[in-house]
Amino acid sequence: MFKKEVEKILKKYTKLKEIPLEIPSSSEFGEYAFPCFILSKKLKKDPKKIAEDLAAKIKKTNLFEKIESNGPYVNFFINKSKLNDFIIKNILKGGYGNKKEGKTILVESPGPNTNKPLHLGHLRNMALGLSISNIFRKMGNTVVNVDIVNDRGIHISKSMLAYQKFGRGRKPNKKSDHFVGDFYVMYNEKVKKNKSLEDEAKGLLIKWENKDKEVRALWKKMSDWALKGIYQTYKEFGFNIDKAYRESEYYEKGKKIILSGLKKGIFKEGEGGSIIVDLEKKGLGKKVLLRSDGTSVYITQDLYLAKKRYDDFKMDKLVYVVASEQIYHFNVLFEILKMLKYKFAENCYHLAYGMIYLPEGKMKSREGVIVDADNIIKDTIELAKKEIKKRFKLSKKEVEKRAKIIGLGALKFFLLKYDSFKDFVFNPKEAISFEGETGPYVQYVYARIKAILRKSKKSSKVDYGVLTHPREIDLVKLLGKYPDVIWQASEQYKPNLVAHYLLRLGKSFNLFYESCPVLKADKKVKDARLNLILAVSYVIKDGLGLLGVGVLERM
RNA sequence: GAGCCCGUAGCCUAGUCUGGAUAAGGCACCAGCCUUCUAAGCUGGGGAUCGUGGGUUCGAAUCCCUCCGGGCUCACCA
Numbered sequence: 087m088f089k090k091e092v093e094k095i096l097k098k099y100t101k102l103k104e105i106p107l108e109i110p111s112s113s114e115f116g117e118y119a120f121p122c123f124i125l126s127k128k129l130k131k132d133p134k135k136i137a138e139d140l141a142a143k144i145k146k147t148n149l150f151e152k153i154e155s156n157g158p159y160v161n162f163f164i165n166k167s168k169l170n171d172f173i174i175k176n177i178l179k180g181g182y183g184n185k186k187e188g189k190t191i192l193v194e195s196p197g198p199n200t201n202k203p204l205h206l207g208h209l210r211n212m213a214l215g216l217s218i219s220n221i222f223r224k225m226g227n228t229v230v231n232v233d234i235v236n237d238r239g240i241h242i243s244k245s246m247l248a249y250q251k252f253g254r255g256r257k258p259n260k261k262s263d264h265f266v267g268d269f270y271v272m273y274n275e276k277v278k279k280n281k282s283l284e285d286e287a288k289g290l291l292i293k294w295e296n297k298d299k300e301v302r303a304l305w306k307k308m309s310d311w312a313l314k315g316i317y318q319t320y321k322e323f324g325f326n327i328d329k330a331y332r333e334s335e336y337y338e339k340g341k342k343i344i345l346s347g348l349k350k351g352i353f354k355e356g357e358g359g360s361i362i363v364d365l366e367k368k369g370l371g372k373k374v375l376l377r378s379d380g381t382s383v384y385i386t387q388d389l390y391l392a393k394k395r396y397d398d399f400k401m402d403k404l405v406y407v408v409a410s411e412q413i414y415h416f417n418v419l420f421e422i423l424k425m426l427k428y429k430f431a432e433n434c435y436h437l438a439y440g441m442i443y444l445p446e447g448k449m450k451s452r453e454g455v456i457v458d459a460d461n462i463i464k465d466t467i468e469l470a471k472k473e474i475k476k477r478f479k480l481s482k483k484e485v486e487k488r489a490k491i492i493g494l495g496a497l498k499f500f501l502l503k504y505d506s507f508k509d510f511v512f513n514p515k516e517a518i519s520f521e522g523e524t525g526p527y528v529q530y531v532y533a534r535i536k537a538i539l540r541k542s543k544k545s546s547k548v549d550y551g552v553l554t555h556p557r558e559i560d561l562v563k564l565l566g567k568y569p570d571v572i573w574q575a576s577e578q579y580k581p582n583l584v585a586h587y588l589l590r591l592g593k594s595f596n597l598f599y600e601s602c603p604v605l606k607a608d609k610k611v612k613d614a615r616l617n618l619i620l621a622v623s624y625v626i627k628d629g630l631g632l633l634g635v636g637v638l639e640r641m
Numbered sequence: 642g643a644g645c646c647c648g649u650a651g652c653c654u655a656g657u658c659u660g661g662a663u664a665a666g667g668c669a670c671c672a673g674c675c676u677u678c679u680a681a682g683c684u685g686g687g688g689a690u691c692g693u694g695g696g697u698u699c700g701a702a703u704c705c706c707u708c709c710g711g712g713c714u715c716a717c718c719a
């Protein structure tokens with residue numbers, strides 16, 4: 087609103103079509119700044135002089151406090167009373183920052199394997215999938231969370247083989263995905279000394295493919311165990327999926343697509359009767375789509391699944407949350423989808439995320455050097471309990487409740503504050519902290535606000551013109567940026583923008599808190615401040631919600 | 642070998658797409674602030690050749706090129 091007004095004025099006075107308006111780094115330069123360098127070439131004048139002339143020429147309306155030149159810039163100072171009024175009222179109305187994009191978006195995440203429990207990488211995946219979905223919804227889209235369950239293949243056969251050989255028909259005596267995972271680890275131990283196990287595992291896979299009854303029964307039993315445990319972890323983490331697609335049901339499909347593509351001349355025959363796609367022009371080389379023996383490869387299934395999902399949901403956009411190791415794979419997939427002229431093909435996106443390293447190196451679940459998801463969740467919540475007990479005497483139930491929100495909040499926030507494509511090191515001892523740039527820091531701000539609001543009464547008529555303290559102004563201005571931040575996060579697939587915004591907002595509130603007492607202020611100021619912090623609490627709750635992080639009234 | 646990604650204080654990050662005013666935070670370290678709305682907080686301090694070298698520009702952490710360091714990928718694997 088204010089920005090448009092400034093642009094309108096500048097267009098009128100400069101005759102420029104586009105106004106490169108800036109938001110100054112410091113508030114001593116006002117709310118908006120116009121750099122005059124661009125005009126200096128045209129007018130062949132010193133930019134300082136241009137700024138001076140412009141500032142003198144522009145007629146000031148009551149929307150502005152002042153408009154003045156500062157070096158080569160023209161600085162616009164918005165009337166704070168109007169600024170406060172506009173932003174705070176807007177927030178208190180509800181639905182602040184909501185948009186109405188009206189698209190249907192599918193988000194695939196996290197793609198578990200049914201031979202072992204989830205690990206830290208899956209947590210990063212879920213955190214990203216969850217938050218980007220929330221952000222899309224906030225933009226007014228319908229989001230469907232889909233999953234791909236990797237429940238077939240040699241890795242599955244390995245845990246099956248170990249169970250067959252050493253499980254003695256036992257039933258899970260622990261969380262069932264961990265029970266299954268133990269056999270996967272056992273296989274990898276045993277195979278070091280007995281290489282023939284590799285062939286046995288392959289044999290099991292062939293039997294599975296031939297639908298051998300006994301093998302299928304074992305497979306179903308173990309898949310169910312694995313999934314049951316994995317879904318418990320989803321639930322614990324606050325993650326939900328709308329539809330799961332199982333690889334076992336689709337791995338053979340997709341041949342039709344390939345064959346019809348061959349007829350149309352989109353694909354070619356390769357050596358030995360295989361079918362390939364030539365993506366040399368795109369710099370992606372040649373890829374096999376059907377083997378010489380007519381069987382599918384991984385990408386064949388992905389092609390089918392993409393089409394299947396379109397048949398199921400008619401989505402406008404398809405987002406895959408998958409580790410960055412698969413960037414090449416998705417580049418190929420998306421190119422082929424475009425060649426096949428699917429409507430959604432232009433709107434596929436691979437939300438790639440980087441590796442997570444342990445202090446001792448790269449995670450390898452195969453070797454059992456694993457950061458187990460359940461353990462991480464449990465440890466973080468335990469840590470939160472300790473912190474709570476240090477501060478308050480509460481009932482066990484209350485401690486549990488708070489610890490879960492704070493612990494999970496810390497964990498999710500930690501996973502989301504990094505740019506998704508960056509690798510990072512996860513040091514369990516240091517990574518999950520509750521101080522500094524963390525989820526609890528932001529949650530704490532919310533609790534502080536609630537503590538003040540509990541001790542006060544609402545007032546109907548409020549004059550926001552009394553909010554003139556620099557820290558009040560900073561806070562209001564930051565609140566004003568929220569809609570733009572979440573829109574950027576949605577456009578760029580970057581939940582970390584929301585996380586960093588909330589940290590800034592939290593910091594800004596804490597600064598305000600230190601120097602602007604609310605309850606002890608004069609009535610008029612108090613009422614205005616109460617509404618200001620109420621607005622802050624709205625934005626914090628909403629923003630944390632986008633990250634899948636909850637808030638507490640007291641902590 | 643080729644393609645893609647990353648390189649910002651001792652450590653971790655933001656800013657890079659869309660170039661602008663003294664490069665913004667956190668951790669750690671040092672010194673302070675709880676009879677006053679929750680100290681999971683706040684204040685002050687030291688600490689940066691924005692990997693290197695060029696180029697474009699009135700102006701470069703940001704755009705282009707070179708090189709260096711690290712990672713991922715390039716299967717009739719998934």
